[in-house]
Amino acid sequence: MGNIVLLDELTINQIAAGEVLDRPVNAVKELVENSIDAGAKHIIIEIQSGGKGLIKVTDDGSGIKKDDIFISMERHATSKIRKVEDLENTYSMGFRGEALASIVAVSKMTMITKTAEDELGSKVTAAGGEILSVEEVSCNTGTSIAVRELFFNTPVRYKFLKQDFTEFRYIREWVEKAALANLTIAFQLMNEGKTVFSSNGNGKIQDMVYSLYGKQIQENIENIDFQEEDIKITGVVGNTLLADKTRKNQIIFLNKRSIKDNIIESAADQAFNASIGIGKKGFFIINIEMPAHEYDVNVHPTKNEVRFKDESKIYKAVYSAIKTALLSKDFLEDQSQEQFENKNNYIRNEFGFLTNHFGNRKDAYSEKIKSDIELIQREKDRQIEYKFVGILFKTYIIIELDSQMYLMDQHAAHERILYEQIRANYKDHLKNHSQMTLIPELIHLTHKEYEFVIQHLEMFQNIGFDLEPFGDNTMKVSGFPDIEYRKKINNREMFLDVLDEMTGNVKSNFKTVEERFIATVACKAAVKAGMDLTAAEVDTLIQRLLKLQNPYTCPHGRPTTIKFNKEEILNLS
Ligand code: ADP
Numbered sequence: 001m002g003n004i005v006l007l008d009e010l011t012i013n014q015i016a017a018g019e020v021l022d023r024p025v026n027a028v029k030e031l032v033e034n035s036i037d038a039g040a041k042h043i044i045i046e047i048q049s050g051g052k053g054l055i056k057v058t059d060d061g062s063g064i065k066k067d068d069i070f071i072s073m074e075r076h077a078t079s080k081i082r083k084v085e086d087l088e089n090t091y092s093m094g095f096r097g098e099a100l101a102s103i104v105a106v107s108k109m110t111m112i113t114k115t116a117e118d119e120l121g122s123k124v125t126a127a128g129g130e131i132l133s134v135e136e137v138s139c140n141t142g143t144s145i146a147v148r149e150l151f152f153n154t155p156v157r158y159k160f161l162k163q164d165f166t167e168f169r170y171i172r173e174w175v176e177k178a179a180l181a182n183l184t185i186a187f188q189l190m191n192e193g194k195t196v197f198s199s200n201g202n203g204k205i206q207d208m209v210y211s212l213y214g215k216q217i218q219e220n221i222e223n224i225d226f227q228e229e230d231i232k233i234t235g236v237v238g239n240t241l242l243a244d245k246t247r248k249n250q251i252i253f254l255n256k257r258s259i260k261d262n263i264i265e266s267a268a269d270q271a272f273n274a275s276i277g278i279g280k281k282g283f284f285i286i287n288i289e290m291p292a293h294e295y296d297v298n299v300h301p302t303k304n305e306v307r308f309k310d311e312s313k314i315y316k317a318v319y320s321a322i323k324t325a326l327l328s329k330d331f332l333e334d335q336s337q338e339q340f341e342n343k344n345n346y347i348r349n350e351f352g353f354l355t356n357h358f359g360n361r362k363d364a365y366s367e368k369i370k371s372d373i374e375l376i377q378r379e380k381d382r383q384i385e386y387k388f389v390g391i392l393f394k395t396y397i398i399i400e401l402d403s404q405m406y407l408m409d410q411h412a413a414h415e416r417i418l419y420e421q422i423r424a425n426y427k428d429h430l431k432n433h434s435q436m437t438l439i440p441e442l443i444h445l446t447h448k449e450y451e452f453v454i455q456h457l458e459m460f461q462n463i464g465f466d467l468e469p470f471g472d473n474t475m476k477v478s479g480f481p482d483i484e485y486r487k488k489i490n491n492r493e494m495f496l497d498v499l500d501e502m503t504g505n506v507k508s509n510f511k512t513v514e515e516r517f518i519a520t521v522a523c524k525a526a527v528k529a530g531m532d533l534t535a536a537e538v539d540t541l542i543q544r545l546l547k548l549q550n551p552y553t554c555p556h557g558r559p560t561t562i563k564f565n566k567e568e569i570l571n572l573s
Pocket residue numbers: 004030034035037038059061062063064072073077078079080093094095096097098099100101142143
């Protein structure tokens with residue numbers, strides 16, 4: 001005797017309107033949710049033609065008993081609840097018993113399934129709502145459902161589908177979210193035979209955030225781990241650098257179900273208040289676990305909305321969970337590179353403001369710059385005599401030279417020097433700009449980063465990276481660009497930073513990808529604000545910079561050096 005029963009009419013009507021299957025991603029969702037409900041630890045999703053050609057979901061879950069196969073494909077057939085009250089204790093993703101029936105009605109389906117008790121499994125073919133064949137097959141425990149030609153018999157529906165890549169994008173976004181909600185399940189998503197996303201199911205949210213969002217995001221998040229009474233909240237929050245104008249980086253799961261909820265959003269806003277800029281929305285991914293009887297998921301079957309029975313309780317829990325994470329450690333004060341950059345920008349703006357308030361001396365200013373360039377030209381081949389005053393904020397090198405005070409941004413200056421050097425190396429395409437590592441490093445990348453390297457392999461080699469694809473999003477790196485004037489550089493970090501920047505959606509003024517790449521390597525290899533420099537390093541930096549043709553801006557156009565002449569400073573008081 002199988003486990004699946006038909007729900008009675010009343011129950012059917014009590015459960016609000018059925019799910020609508022209107023695009024491939026809905027079918028993917030139903031199939032994958034069935035796999036999750038079946039206790040699968042591995043789920044493979046294969047897509048062809050944006051899901052219009054094929055959607056195949058294979059899991060290692062419980063499988064379906066022989067006696068249950070036919071009924072599983074009938075409308076309102078479910079093994080998950082018996083009556084509407086059962087919803088109070090239901091943690092499964094599905095319970096309406098409609099998905100398989102709907103999918104079978106509008107596609108050509110093949111299902112192979114086997115439970116652990118059965119020796120042989122079953123293979124069922126069905127199309128347009130009819131079961132065509134059933135046979136015994138030998139197969140692994142679990143279920144594999146292949147849905148072909150979705151909407152083949154509903155041409156109107158088919159007509160409204162978007163292009164394959166768009167439909168696939170919806171699928172990918174959904175699968176990534178499912179993987180984020182189910183950290184202990186290993187997901188693999190394949191498109192046209194190629195793996196485009198995979199998770200390892202190791203349960204670590206930080207690893208997942210890294211592979212979904214990349215290094216920059218991962219470095220600016222903090223774990224949430226909160227429990228009060230019967231509410232448990234886990235996840236991550238982002239610091240001020242990740243705050244955004246929209247709520248697009250706010251993900252909420254309630255017992256693994258993705259939801260949208262105003263109460264949770266305002267609790268989060270309250271918690272982030274003062275930690276992020278005015279009008280900005282904080283970054284968070286939260287997983288709320290609480291008893292199913294404390295909320296109702298059935299208000300809007302097609303929307304991701306729920307109704308909490310005790311709204312102030314959930315508000316307080318979310319607020320405390322996020323606030324605690326934000327205040328943990330020195331998270332907000334953490335001196336990550338981006339924060340330095342931010343601080344740098346801040347300082348720069350301050351200086352910009354000050355400079356403008358020295359009066360309308362723009363012309364005098366450019367005159368001065370011109371004469372300085374001439375001076376530098378003349379002095380090109382001999383040591384420049386300057387007086388080293390000190391380093392301000394671990395960021396600005398202050399020197400005195402010819403009745404001028406120079407404030408030299410150590411990062412921008414070094415970046416400028418490296419840019420010239422790397423560009424020259426790149427132009428003459430010499431392989432000897434690479435410095436071999438003793439032992440090749442295996443560097444694991446996100447899929448996007450890996451693809452980028454493969455596509456631009458030659459560009460990386462020209463600059464001195466000695467790279468070899470090593471499969472599974474891993475690069476074997478045997479050499480790094482040979483860059484002068486800096487001993488302490490962490491090449492691996494630099495490589496990852498460069499990739500992060502190059503694959504991000506940052507707008508840039510560079511005309512070609514090569515130009516942007518050279519500037520990015522220069523930027524990432526350069527000393528940062530806040531780093532201690534030795535006297536020798538400072539001297540090299542100054543000598544080098546002052547001998548450049550155009551030492552006054554970095555490759556991105558920001559000033560490397562701000563100058564004040566003696567009169568300006570004396571007139572200050
Ligand atoms: P629901 O998920 O709402 O119960 P579905 O139509 O999605 O309804 O599935 C019907 C039934 O088929 C499920 O209740 C479950 O017993 C069985 N089933 C579907 N997919 C799987 C699967 N991948 N592994 C095990 N059982 C499954």
